[in-house]
Amino acid sequence: MHAHQYTVGELLIVLRKQFFGDLDLMLILAIIGSRALPARQARAMTYEEFLTDNNKNRTQHPINIQSVAECSGIARETVRRKVNKLIELGFVERDTSGMLKITAQATNELVPSTEASLQYLVALGASSDAATKKSNESL
Numbered sequence: 001m002h003a004h005q006y007t008v009g010e011l012l013i014v015l016r017k018q019f020f021g022d023l024d025l026m027l028i029l030a031i032i033g034s035r036a037l038p039a040r041q042a043r044a045m046t047y048e049e050f051l052t053d054n055n056k057n058r059t060q061h062p063i064n065i066q067s068v069a070e071c072s073g074i075a076r077e078t079v080r081r082k083v084n085k086l087i088e089l090g091f092v093e094r095d096t097s098g099m100l101k102i103t104a105q106a107t108n109e110l111v112p113s114t115e116a117s118l119q120y121l122v123a124l125g126a127s128s129d130a131a132t133k134k135s136n137e138s139l
Contacts, residue, residue, distance in 0.1 A: 007123045014116035024074055026113070028082050031068050032092055033102045035061040062099030 012023070019026040065083055069076040083100060086092040091106035107114075 007120055011116050011120040015113055018110060018113045022082070024072075024078070025082050025085060027072055028068055028074070028079060029086055029091055029102070029106065029110075031071050032063055032083075032086075032100050033106070035063045035101075062095065062101050064098050064100065068100070 015026050016023055019029075065079050066076060068074075068083070069079040072079065074082075083092060083094070086106075087094060089106075091103055091109070093101050093103055095101070
């Protein structure tokens with residue numbers, strides 16, 4: 001249990017640094033990004049394919065600020081300000097109708113965050129496997 005908590009802490013530290021100390025910024029980008037790669041597409045891609053396809057194989061489903069606010073529980077005005085920051089960073093684009101899409105630049109520049117997240121998931125999976133094995137041994 002303690003190793004798992006430490007791993008969560010390590011992940012949050014990496015994410016916080018990558019997002020200038022603003023985890024809400026990370027959450028908003030994650031929500032917008034989740035629309036770029038629906039789960040059914042993600043299952044069919046390797047990590048290497050995800051990093052190298054530059055959105056060629058992805059169907060983006062844009063989302064607006066109101067929907068991001070509703071999904072995240074963050075106030076709409078706060079989401080608007082943070083989306084503007086993400087646009088300034090080159091991580092998000094807004095079309096003429098106000099719909100938001102993640103950019104290839106975000107994918108490329110956020111590799112450290114993606115890798116830290118994957119390391120966390122691997123550690124979580126290993127912890128789960130160990131707990132299952134221990135539970136089965138006690139039966």
